[in-house]
Amino acid sequence: MNATSVDEEFNPSVHVYEPHKVGLPALRPYFTALWQRREFAAEMSRTNIRAANTNTFFGQVWLVLNPLLLALVYYLLTDIIAGGGAKVGAAERFAHMCAGLFAFYYFSGAMTAGAASVVGGGKLLMNQSFPRMLLPLSAVRTAFFRFLPTLVVYLGIHLLMRQKLHWQMLLAPAFLIMLTFFAAGMGMIFAALQVYFRDTTSFLPYFVRIWLYMSPVLWFAEQAPPKFKGFIQYNPLYPLLGGWADLLVKGAIPKWQLWAGGGFWAILAFVVGSLFFMSREREFVVRL
Protein backbone atom coordinates (compact mmCIF):
# COMPACT_ATOMS: atom_id res chain seq x y z
CA MET A 1 0.00 0.00 0.00
CA ASN A 2 1.42 3.30 -0.97
CA ALA A 3 1.05 6.67 0.58
CA THR A 4 -0.74 8.39 -2.22
CA SER A 5 -2.30 5.52 -4.07
CA VAL A 6 -5.75 7.11 -3.94
CA ASP A 7 -4.80 9.89 -6.29
CA GLU A 8 -2.80 8.14 -8.92
CA GLU A 9 -3.99 10.64 -11.49
CA PHE A 10 -2.68 13.66 -9.74
CA ASN A 11 0.26 11.98 -8.11
CA PRO A 12 1.42 9.28 -10.51
CA SER A 13 4.39 7.19 -9.57
CA VAL A 14 6.42 8.94 -12.25
CA HIS A 15 6.61 12.70 -11.95
CA VAL A 16 8.40 15.11 -14.18
CA TYR A 17 8.93 18.58 -12.85
CA GLU A 18 9.76 21.22 -15.37
CA PRO A 19 9.85 24.98 -15.29
CA HIS A 20 6.75 26.91 -16.23
CA LYS A 21 5.57 30.43 -15.73
CA VAL A 22 1.86 30.67 -16.24
CA GLY A 23 -0.85 28.54 -17.76
CA LEU A 24 -3.40 26.15 -16.41
CA PRO A 25 -2.53 22.71 -15.10
CA ALA A 26 -4.21 19.71 -16.69
CA LEU A 27 -7.76 20.31 -15.50
CA ARG A 28 -9.09 16.77 -15.21
CA PRO A 29 -6.36 15.42 -12.90
CA TYR A 30 -6.45 18.70 -10.99
CA PHE A 31 -10.13 18.46 -10.22
CA THR A 32 -9.90 14.74 -9.51
CA ALA A 33 -7.24 15.44 -6.91
CA LEU A 34 -9.22 18.38 -5.57
CA TRP A 35 -12.28 16.19 -5.15
CA GLN A 36 -10.33 13.36 -3.55
CA ARG A 37 -8.88 15.73 -0.98
CA ARG A 38 -12.16 17.46 -0.16
CA GLU A 39 -11.98 15.66 3.15
CA PHE A 40 -8.79 17.58 3.91
CA ALA A 41 -10.46 20.95 3.28
CA ALA A 42 -13.43 19.92 5.41
CA GLU A 43 -11.25 18.64 8.24
CA MET A 44 -9.09 21.78 8.20
CA SER A 45 -12.19 23.96 8.37
CA ARG A 46 -13.71 21.85 11.18
CA THR A 47 -10.56 21.96 13.27
CA ASN A 48 -10.24 25.70 12.68
CA ILE A 49 -13.77 26.28 13.91
CA ARG A 50 -13.04 24.15 16.97
CA ALA A 51 -9.72 25.89 17.64
CA ALA A 52 -11.13 29.41 17.21
CA ASN A 53 -12.27 31.18 20.34
CA THR A 54 -11.01 28.41 22.61
CA ASN A 55 -8.99 30.99 24.52
CA THR A 56 -11.92 33.35 25.07
CA PHE A 57 -14.39 33.35 27.92
CA PHE A 58 -17.49 33.17 25.75
CA GLY A 59 -16.03 30.62 23.36
CA GLN A 60 -18.48 29.54 20.67
CA VAL A 61 -21.12 31.93 22.10
CA TRP A 62 -19.29 34.56 20.04
CA LEU A 63 -20.94 33.09 16.95
CA VAL A 64 -24.24 34.50 18.27
CA LEU A 65 -22.78 37.48 20.12
CA ASN A 66 -21.02 38.85 17.04
CA PRO A 67 -24.15 39.39 14.94
CA LEU A 68 -26.02 40.84 17.93
CA LEU A 69 -23.30 43.41 18.58
CA LEU A 70 -23.08 44.15 14.89
CA ALA A 71 -26.83 44.84 14.76
CA LEU A 72 -26.50 47.10 17.82
CA VAL A 73 -23.66 49.15 16.33
CA TYR A 74 -25.48 49.78 13.06
CA TYR A 75 -28.73 50.44 14.90
CA LEU A 76 -26.94 53.23 16.76
CA LEU A 77 -25.38 54.49 13.54
CA THR A 78 -28.47 54.61 11.36
CA ASP A 79 -31.37 55.14 13.71
CA ILE A 80 -30.02 57.27 16.49
CA ILE A 81 -27.24 59.36 14.96
CA ALA A 82 -29.01 59.80 11.63
CA GLY A 83 -32.24 60.55 13.50
CA GLY A 84 -34.39 58.12 11.54
CA GLY A 85 -36.13 56.77 14.62
CA ALA A 86 -39.46 58.50 14.04
CA LYS A 87 -39.92 57.36 10.45
CA VAL A 88 -42.63 54.92 9.53
CA GLY A 89 -41.69 51.30 9.04
CA ALA A 90 -38.77 51.55 11.42
CA ALA A 91 -39.18 47.91 12.42
CA GLU A 92 -39.06 46.73 8.84
CA ARG A 93 -36.07 48.93 8.16
CA PHE A 94 -34.24 47.42 11.10
CA ALA A 95 -35.05 43.85 10.05
CA HIS A 96 -33.92 44.66 6.52
CA MET A 97 -30.71 46.19 7.78
CA CYS A 98 -29.93 43.13 9.90
CA ALA A 99 -30.61 40.71 7.06
CA GLY A 100 -28.38 42.72 4.73
CA LEU A 101 -25.63 43.27 7.27
CA PHE A 102 -25.41 39.64 8.28
CA ALA A 103 -25.24 38.49 4.67
CA PHE A 104 -22.71 41.18 3.84
CA TYR A 105 -20.49 40.28 6.78
CA TYR A 106 -20.73 36.64 5.77
CA PHE A 107 -19.61 37.58 2.27
CA SER A 108 -16.80 39.86 3.37
CA GLY A 109 -15.63 37.40 6.02
CA ALA A 110 -15.51 34.53 3.53
CA MET A 111 -13.74 36.67 0.96
CA THR A 112 -11.18 38.06 3.41
CA ALA A 113 -10.44 34.66 4.95
CA GLY A 114 -10.11 33.14 1.49
CA ALA A 115 -7.74 35.91 0.47
CA ALA A 116 -5.57 35.40 3.54
CA SER A 117 -5.50 31.60 3.29
CA VAL A 118 -2.61 31.29 0.86
CA VAL A 119 -0.18 33.76 2.37
CA GLY A 120 -1.21 32.59 5.84
CA GLY A 121 -0.80 28.92 4.97
CA GLY A 122 2.95 29.37 4.51
CA LYS A 123 4.34 26.29 6.16
CA LEU A 124 1.73 23.91 4.84
CA LEU A 125 2.37 25.23 1.35
CA MET A 126 6.13 24.93 1.66
CA ASN A 127 6.09 21.33 2.81
CA GLN A 128 3.12 19.57 1.26
CA SER A 129 2.13 19.33 -2.32
CA PHE A 130 -1.65 19.42 -2.90
CA PRO A 131 -4.06 21.45 -5.03
CA ARG A 132 -3.75 24.88 -3.47
CA MET A 133 -7.36 25.74 -4.24
CA LEU A 134 -8.30 23.68 -1.20
CA LEU A 135 -7.08 26.52 1.03
CA PRO A 136 -9.48 29.30 -0.04
CA LEU A 137 -12.32 26.80 -0.42
CA SER A 138 -11.73 25.55 3.10
CA ALA A 139 -11.80 29.14 4.36
CA VAL A 140 -15.15 29.70 2.66
CA ARG A 141 -16.51 26.52 4.23
CA THR A 142 -15.41 27.80 7.64
CA ALA A 143 -17.16 31.12 7.05
CA PHE A 144 -20.32 29.33 5.95
CA PHE A 145 -20.59 27.20 9.07
CA ARG A 146 -19.82 30.16 11.27
CA PHE A 147 -22.65 32.01 9.53
CA LEU A 148 -25.34 29.42 10.27
CA PRO A 149 -26.00 30.53 13.90
CA THR A 150 -26.46 34.04 12.54
CA LEU A 151 -29.54 32.87 10.64
CA VAL A 152 -31.15 31.90 13.94
CA VAL A 153 -30.28 35.33 15.32
CA TYR A 154 -31.95 36.92 12.30
CA LEU A 155 -35.06 34.84 12.80
CA GLY A 156 -35.22 36.13 16.38
CA ILE A 157 -34.90 39.73 15.22
CA HIS A 158 -37.49 39.13 12.49
CA LEU A 159 -40.05 37.93 15.04
CA LEU A 160 -39.11 40.60 17.57
CA MET A 161 -39.73 43.30 14.98
CA ARG A 162 -43.20 41.76 14.43
CA GLN A 163 -42.51 40.93 10.81
CA LYS A 164 -44.67 38.25 9.25
CA LEU A 165 -43.37 34.82 8.32
CA HIS A 166 -43.74 34.03 4.63
CA TRP A 167 -43.24 30.77 2.76
CA GLN A 168 -41.07 32.75 0.33
CA MET A 169 -38.44 33.04 3.04
CA LEU A 170 -37.58 29.41 2.28
CA LEU A 171 -36.28 30.52 -1.12
CA ALA A 172 -33.72 32.90 0.40
CA PRO A 173 -30.98 30.22 0.64
CA ALA A 174 -30.83 30.27 -3.17
CA PHE A 175 -29.31 33.72 -2.94
CA LEU A 176 -27.12 32.59 -0.08
CA ILE A 177 -25.65 29.89 -2.32
CA MET A 178 -25.01 32.39 -5.11
CA LEU A 179 -23.39 34.70 -2.58
CA THR A 180 -21.16 31.84 -1.41
CA PHE A 181 -19.93 31.13 -4.93
CA PHE A 182 -19.34 34.82 -5.48
CA ALA A 183 -17.38 35.06 -2.23
CA ALA A 184 -15.30 31.98 -3.11
CA GLY A 185 -14.44 33.45 -6.51
CA MET A 186 -13.49 36.83 -5.07
CA GLY A 187 -11.52 35.12 -2.31
CA MET A 188 -9.48 33.17 -4.85
CA ILE A 189 -8.77 36.28 -6.90
CA PHE A 190 -7.55 38.19 -3.86
CA ALA A 191 -5.63 35.19 -2.52
CA ALA A 192 -3.60 35.00 -5.73
CA LEU A 193 -3.17 38.79 -5.89
CA GLN A 194 -1.94 38.90 -2.34
CA VAL A 195 1.00 36.63 -3.17
CA TYR A 196 2.27 39.16 -5.71
CA PHE A 197 1.13 42.33 -4.04
CA ARG A 198 1.15 42.01 -0.26
CA ASP A 199 -0.32 45.46 0.18
CA THR A 200 -3.67 43.93 -0.74
CA THR A 201 -4.04 42.93 2.92
CA SER A 202 -4.07 46.58 3.92
CA PHE A 203 -6.32 47.75 1.10
CA LEU A 204 -8.92 45.03 1.44
CA PRO A 205 -10.68 46.31 4.63
CA TYR A 206 -11.26 49.75 3.08
CA PHE A 207 -12.41 48.18 -0.15
CA VAL A 208 -14.87 46.04 1.82
CA ARG A 209 -16.15 49.03 3.79
CA ILE A 210 -16.78 51.11 0.68
CA TRP A 211 -18.52 48.16 -0.91
CA LEU A 212 -20.82 47.92 2.13
CA TYR A 213 -21.97 51.53 1.74
CA MET A 214 -22.47 51.10 -2.01
CA SER A 215 -24.71 48.05 -1.52
CA PRO A 216 -28.37 47.90 -0.52
CA VAL A 217 -27.68 47.06 3.10
CA LEU A 218 -28.23 50.23 5.09
CA TRP A 219 -30.89 51.38 2.57
CA PHE A 220 -33.58 49.61 0.54
CA ALA A 221 -32.71 48.75 -3.04
CA GLU A 222 -35.69 50.82 -4.35
CA GLN A 223 -34.69 53.82 -2.25
CA ALA A 224 -31.21 54.02 -3.69
CA PRO A 225 -29.77 57.52 -3.32
CA PRO A 226 -30.26 59.37 -6.62
CA LYS A 227 -26.51 59.71 -7.06
CA PHE A 228 -26.12 55.93 -7.22
CA LYS A 229 -29.17 55.15 -9.37
CA GLY A 230 -27.28 55.21 -12.66
CA PHE A 231 -24.71 52.56 -11.94
CA ILE A 232 -26.08 50.64 -8.99
CA GLN A 233 -27.08 47.64 -11.08
CA TYR A 234 -23.42 47.02 -11.94
CA ASN A 235 -22.64 46.29 -8.30
CA PRO A 236 -22.62 42.47 -8.02
CA LEU A 237 -23.96 42.69 -4.49
CA TYR A 238 -27.01 44.67 -5.67
CA PRO A 239 -28.82 41.61 -7.10
CA LEU A 240 -27.28 39.21 -4.57
CA LEU A 241 -28.18 41.12 -1.41
CA GLY A 242 -31.28 42.71 -2.94
CA GLY A 243 -32.81 39.34 -3.76
CA TRP A 244 -31.81 37.95 -0.38
CA ALA A 245 -33.49 40.80 1.50
CA ASP A 246 -36.61 40.77 -0.70
CA LEU A 247 -37.22 37.11 0.08
CA LEU A 248 -36.19 37.09 3.70
CA VAL A 249 -37.62 40.36 4.95
CA LYS A 250 -40.58 41.13 2.70
CA GLY A 251 -41.40 37.65 1.49
CA ALA A 252 -41.57 39.02 -2.04
CA ILE A 253 -40.30 37.02 -5.00
CA PRO A 254 -37.52 39.13 -6.56
CA LYS A 255 -37.74 40.29 -10.15
CA TRP A 256 -36.13 37.96 -12.70
CA GLN A 257 -33.34 40.52 -13.21
CA LEU A 258 -32.15 39.91 -9.67
CA TRP A 259 -32.09 36.13 -10.15
CA ALA A 260 -30.27 36.42 -13.45
CA GLY A 261 -27.88 39.08 -12.18
CA GLY A 262 -27.03 37.14 -9.03
CA GLY A 263 -26.44 33.91 -10.94
CA PHE A 264 -24.37 35.71 -13.55
CA TRP A 265 -22.04 37.34 -11.02
CA ALA A 266 -21.71 34.17 -8.94
CA ILE A 267 -20.71 32.03 -11.93
CA LEU A 268 -18.49 34.71 -13.41
CA ALA A 269 -16.57 35.34 -10.17
CA PHE A 270 -16.19 31.64 -9.45
CA VAL A 271 -14.98 30.69 -12.93
CA VAL A 272 -12.64 33.66 -13.33
CA GLY A 273 -11.38 33.31 -9.76
CA SER A 274 -10.64 29.60 -10.00
CA LEU A 275 -8.97 29.87 -13.42
CA PHE A 276 -6.82 32.77 -12.27
CA PHE A 277 -5.90 30.97 -9.07
CA MET A 278 -5.05 27.70 -10.83
CA SER A 279 -2.90 29.38 -13.43
CA ARG A 280 -0.87 31.07 -10.70
CA GLU A 281 -0.79 28.56 -7.90
CA ARG A 282 2.36 26.74 -9.01
CA GLU A 283 4.29 29.94 -8.57
CA PHE A 284 3.10 30.60 -5.03
CA VAL A 285 5.82 28.68 -3.22
CA VAL A 286 8.64 30.55 -4.94
CA ARG A 287 7.20 33.84 -3.76
CA LEU A 288 6.14 33.10 -0.24
Add this chain to the structure above:
Amino acid sequence: MSVSETEKKPMQKTTSNVPAVKVQDVSITYRTTFERVPTFKSALVRFGRGERAVREVKAVQNVSFDVNHGTTIGIIGANGAGKSTLMRAVAGILPPTSGRIEVHGRVSTLLSLGVGFNAALSGKENVILGGLAAGLSRKVIEERYEEISEFAELGDFMEMPMRTYSSGMFSRLAFSVAVHMDPDILLIDEALSAGDASFKSKAAAKMSELVTNSRTMFLVSHAMSSVREMCNDCIWLHKGKLMMRGEPDEVIQAYTKFLQVGEAESVSLEDL
Protein backbone atom coordinates in the same frame (compact mmCIF):
# COMPACT_ATOMS: atom_id res chain seq x y z
CA MET B 1 0.57 21.71 -7.99
CA SER B 2 3.99 22.37 -9.24
CA VAL B 3 3.78 19.52 -11.64
CA SER B 4 3.80 19.71 -15.37
CA GLU B 5 3.28 16.21 -16.43
CA THR B 6 4.75 15.49 -19.79
CA GLU B 7 4.87 11.76 -19.54
CA LYS B 8 3.21 9.00 -17.60
CA LYS B 9 4.35 5.45 -17.40
CA PRO B 10 3.34 2.57 -15.22
CA MET B 11 5.60 2.14 -12.27
CA GLN B 12 8.63 -0.05 -12.81
CA LYS B 13 10.30 -0.08 -9.48
CA THR B 14 12.78 -2.87 -9.30
CA THR B 15 12.79 -4.37 -12.76
CA SER B 16 14.47 -1.56 -14.67
CA ASN B 17 17.65 0.42 -14.20
CA VAL B 18 15.76 3.70 -14.28
CA PRO B 19 17.12 5.84 -11.47
CA ALA B 20 14.72 6.76 -8.68
CA VAL B 21 15.46 10.45 -9.03
CA LYS B 22 16.99 12.14 -12.01
CA VAL B 23 17.98 15.78 -11.62
CA GLN B 24 19.05 17.40 -14.86
CA ASP B 25 20.67 20.83 -14.89
CA VAL B 26 18.24 22.22 -12.33
CA SER B 27 18.32 25.83 -11.18
CA ILE B 28 15.92 27.34 -8.68
CA THR B 29 15.56 31.05 -8.10
CA TYR B 30 13.47 32.61 -5.36
CA ARG B 31 12.03 36.05 -5.92
CA THR B 32 11.65 37.98 -2.76
CA THR B 33 11.05 41.57 -1.85
CA PHE B 34 13.87 42.85 0.18
CA GLU B 35 15.18 46.15 1.39
CA ARG B 36 18.00 46.63 3.81
CA VAL B 37 16.26 49.44 5.67
CA PRO B 38 12.58 49.51 4.73
CA THR B 39 11.69 53.16 5.22
CA PHE B 40 8.73 55.17 4.07
CA LYS B 41 11.04 57.48 2.11
CA SER B 42 12.71 54.73 0.14
CA ALA B 43 9.30 53.24 -0.58
CA LEU B 44 8.13 56.61 -1.98
CA VAL B 45 11.28 57.01 -4.06
CA ARG B 46 10.92 53.50 -5.38
CA PHE B 47 7.28 54.11 -6.18
CA GLY B 48 8.17 57.34 -7.98
CA ARG B 49 10.71 55.55 -10.15
CA GLY B 50 8.28 52.73 -10.82
CA GLU B 51 10.65 50.18 -9.35
CA ARG B 52 9.99 47.23 -7.13
CA ALA B 53 12.35 46.00 -4.47
CA VAL B 54 12.67 42.47 -5.78
CA ARG B 55 15.75 40.42 -5.09
CA GLU B 56 16.49 37.17 -6.79
CA VAL B 57 18.06 34.48 -4.70
CA LYS B 58 19.73 31.79 -6.74
CA ALA B 59 19.28 28.93 -4.33
CA VAL B 60 20.29 26.09 -6.67
CA GLN B 61 22.35 26.50 -9.82
CA ASN B 62 22.79 23.96 -12.60
CA VAL B 63 22.77 20.87 -10.45
CA SER B 64 22.61 17.45 -12.12
CA PHE B 65 22.71 13.99 -10.58
CA ASP B 66 20.99 10.62 -10.64
CA VAL B 67 20.03 8.54 -7.63
CA ASN B 68 19.32 4.83 -8.01
CA HIS B 69 16.66 2.88 -6.15
CA GLY B 70 17.75 1.60 -2.79
CA THR B 71 20.34 4.30 -2.29
CA THR B 72 20.67 6.32 0.86
CA ILE B 73 22.19 9.57 -0.21
CA GLY B 74 23.48 12.15 2.20
CA ILE B 75 23.32 15.80 1.29
CA ILE B 76 25.75 18.00 3.11
CA GLY B 77 26.75 21.60 2.86
CA ALA B 78 26.93 24.83 4.84
CA ASN B 79 23.77 26.74 5.83
CA GLY B 80 22.15 28.34 2.80
CA ALA B 81 23.73 25.91 0.36
CA GLY B 82 20.35 25.08 -1.18
CA LYS B 83 19.87 21.67 0.40
CA SER B 84 16.30 22.21 1.56
CA THR B 85 15.37 23.95 -1.68
CA LEU B 86 16.62 20.96 -3.63
CA MET B 87 14.57 18.63 -1.43
CA ARG B 88 11.44 20.71 -2.01
CA ALA B 89 12.03 20.54 -5.75
CA VAL B 90 12.36 16.74 -5.62
CA ALA B 91 9.14 16.58 -3.60
CA GLY B 92 7.39 18.60 -6.30
CA ILE B 93 6.61 21.52 -4.03
CA LEU B 94 8.90 24.02 -5.73
CA PRO B 95 8.96 24.11 -9.51
CA PRO B 96 12.50 24.37 -10.93
CA THR B 97 13.28 27.68 -12.63
CA SER B 98 15.11 25.75 -15.33
CA GLY B 99 16.08 22.15 -15.87
CA ARG B 100 14.15 18.96 -15.28
CA ILE B 101 13.53 16.59 -12.40
CA GLU B 102 12.25 13.08 -12.89
CA VAL B 103 11.00 11.13 -9.90
CA HIS B 104 10.07 7.46 -10.08
CA GLY B 105 8.11 6.51 -7.02
CA ARG B 106 6.05 8.16 -4.34
CA VAL B 107 7.64 10.72 -2.16
CA SER B 108 7.19 11.35 1.54
CA THR B 109 8.81 14.41 2.99
CA LEU B 110 10.14 15.28 6.37
CA LEU B 111 11.36 18.78 5.76
CA SER B 112 12.74 20.85 8.59
CA LEU B 113 11.19 20.72 12.03
CA GLY B 114 7.52 20.91 12.83
CA VAL B 115 6.44 21.59 9.32
CA GLY B 116 2.90 21.67 8.10
CA PHE B 117 1.78 21.42 11.67
CA ASN B 118 -0.72 23.78 13.19
CA ALA B 119 0.32 24.54 16.77
CA ALA B 120 -3.22 25.21 17.99
CA LEU B 121 -4.35 21.67 17.14
CA SER B 122 -3.53 18.47 18.94
CA GLY B 123 -0.94 16.02 17.71
CA LYS B 124 -3.65 13.65 16.63
CA GLU B 125 -5.52 16.29 14.64
CA ASN B 126 -2.29 17.31 12.97
CA VAL B 127 -1.52 13.75 11.96
CA ILE B 128 -4.97 13.35 10.44
CA LEU B 129 -4.77 16.70 8.68
CA GLY B 130 -1.31 15.96 7.30
CA GLY B 131 -2.39 12.54 6.07
CA LEU B 132 -5.48 13.98 4.37
CA ALA B 133 -3.34 16.64 2.69
CA ALA B 134 -1.04 13.89 1.43
CA GLY B 135 -4.08 12.29 -0.18
CA LEU B 136 -4.70 9.38 2.16
CA SER B 137 -8.22 8.31 3.01
CA ARG B 138 -9.47 8.78 6.54
CA LYS B 139 -9.73 5.04 7.04
CA VAL B 140 -6.09 4.45 6.12
CA ILE B 141 -4.94 7.27 8.38
CA GLU B 142 -6.84 5.90 11.33
CA GLU B 143 -5.22 2.52 10.77
CA ARG B 144 -1.78 4.06 10.63
CA TYR B 145 -2.40 6.44 13.49
CA GLU B 146 -1.88 3.66 16.02
CA GLU B 147 1.54 2.83 14.60
CA ILE B 148 2.48 6.48 14.37
CA SER B 149 1.62 7.32 17.96
CA GLU B 150 3.25 4.14 19.19
CA PHE B 151 6.46 4.91 17.34
CA ALA B 152 6.54 8.53 18.52
CA GLU B 153 6.03 7.48 22.18
CA LEU B 154 4.34 10.73 23.08
CA GLY B 155 1.64 9.20 25.28
CA ASP B 156 -0.99 11.67 26.44
CA PHE B 157 0.66 14.49 24.53
CA MET B 158 -0.96 13.19 21.34
CA GLU B 159 -4.25 14.69 22.56
CA MET B 160 -2.73 18.02 23.60
CA PRO B 161 -2.27 21.11 21.40
CA MET B 162 1.09 21.07 19.68
CA ARG B 163 2.03 24.42 21.15
CA THR B 164 2.64 22.53 24.38
CA TYR B 165 5.24 20.30 22.69
CA SER B 166 8.97 20.56 23.09
CA SER B 167 11.05 20.71 19.92
CA GLY B 168 12.11 17.12 20.49
CA MET B 169 8.48 16.02 20.62
CA PHE B 170 7.84 17.84 17.37
CA SER B 171 10.63 16.02 15.65
CA ARG B 172 9.54 12.64 17.04
CA LEU B 173 6.05 13.12 15.69
CA ALA B 174 7.21 14.51 12.35
CA PHE B 175 9.58 11.61 11.86
CA SER B 176 7.09 8.91 12.72
CA VAL B 177 4.51 10.45 10.40
CA ALA B 178 7.00 10.55 7.51
CA VAL B 179 8.21 6.96 7.85
CA HIS B 180 4.72 5.56 8.30
CA MET B 181 3.52 7.07 5.05
CA ASP B 182 5.16 4.05 3.40
CA PRO B 183 7.07 6.04 0.81
CA ASP B 184 9.22 4.84 -2.08
CA ILE B 185 11.39 7.87 -1.65
CA LEU B 186 11.85 9.47 1.74
CA LEU B 187 13.24 12.97 2.10
CA ILE B 188 14.58 13.80 5.52
CA ASP B 189 15.75 17.31 6.22
CA GLU B 190 17.59 17.71 9.52
CA ALA B 191 14.64 16.21 11.27
CA LEU B 192 16.54 14.26 13.84
CA SER B 193 18.60 17.07 15.27
CA ALA B 194 16.26 17.64 18.20
CA GLY B 195 15.50 14.04 19.12
CA ASP B 196 17.20 12.42 22.09
CA ALA B 197 19.75 9.62 21.85
CA SER B 198 17.30 6.75 22.24
CA PHE B 199 14.94 8.12 19.63
CA LYS B 200 17.83 8.78 17.25
CA SER B 201 18.92 5.16 17.39
CA LYS B 202 15.33 4.00 16.99
CA ALA B 203 14.94 6.30 14.00
CA ALA B 204 18.20 5.08 12.50
CA ALA B 205 17.01 1.48 12.81
CA LYS B 206 13.73 2.36 11.13
CA MET B 207 15.55 4.11 8.33
CA SER B 208 17.88 1.19 7.64
CA GLU B 209 14.83 -1.06 7.61
CA LEU B 210 13.29 1.16 4.92
CA VAL B 211 16.50 1.11 2.90
CA THR B 212 16.78 -2.69 2.96
CA ASN B 213 13.29 -2.78 1.46
CA SER B 214 14.84 -1.01 -1.52
CA ARG B 215 13.45 2.38 -0.57
CA THR B 216 15.43 5.42 -1.55
CA MET B 217 16.32 8.00 1.03
CA PHE B 218 17.70 11.51 0.95
CA LEU B 219 19.23 12.59 4.23
CA VAL B 220 20.04 16.23 4.70
CA SER B 221 22.18 16.57 7.77
CA HIS B 222 24.88 18.50 9.51
CA ALA B 223 25.73 15.47 11.62
CA MET B 224 28.60 13.98 9.65
CA SER B 225 28.64 10.83 11.71
CA SER B 226 25.06 9.90 10.81
CA VAL B 227 25.73 10.60 7.14
CA ARG B 228 28.78 8.36 7.32
CA GLU B 229 26.90 5.60 9.11
CA MET B 230 23.69 5.55 7.12
CA CYS B 231 24.53 6.70 3.62
CA ASN B 232 26.20 4.87 0.78
CA ASP B 233 26.36 7.92 -1.43
CA CYS B 234 26.89 11.60 -0.77
CA ILE B 235 26.48 15.00 -2.37
CA TRP B 236 28.10 18.22 -1.23
CA LEU B 237 26.39 21.45 -2.16
CA HIS B 238 27.92 24.86 -1.73
CA LYS B 239 26.11 28.12 -2.54
CA GLY B 240 23.72 26.30 -4.83
CA LYS B 241 26.40 24.48 -6.78
CA LEU B 242 27.24 20.80 -6.76
CA MET B 243 30.77 20.58 -5.40
CA MET B 244 31.31 16.87 -5.15
CA ARG B 245 29.57 13.53 -5.44
CA GLY B 246 30.90 10.22 -4.25
CA GLU B 247 31.60 7.97 -1.30
CA PRO B 248 30.46 9.59 1.96
CA ASP B 249 33.92 9.35 3.53
CA GLU B 250 35.65 11.13 0.69
CA VAL B 251 33.02 13.83 0.32
CA ILE B 252 32.87 14.51 4.03
CA GLN B 253 36.63 14.75 4.18
CA ALA B 254 36.70 17.24 1.32
CA TYR B 255 33.84 19.21 2.88
CA THR B 256 35.35 19.45 6.34
CA LYS B 257 38.69 20.40 4.82
CA PHE B 258 36.92 23.07 2.84
CA LEU B 259 35.33 24.43 5.98
CA GLN B 260 38.81 24.47 7.55
CA VAL B 261 37.45 22.74 10.53
CA GLY B 262 39.32 19.65 11.66
CA GLU B 263 37.53 16.33 11.45
CA ALA B 264 37.67 15.83 15.23
CA GLU B 265 36.34 19.28 15.94
CA SER B 266 33.30 18.92 13.71
CA VAL B 267 32.38 15.68 15.44
CA SER B 268 32.50 17.32 18.82
CA LEU B 269 30.40 20.24 17.55
CA GLU B 270 27.46 18.12 16.48
CA ASP B 271 27.20 16.56 19.89
CA LEU B 272 26.45 19.89 21.53
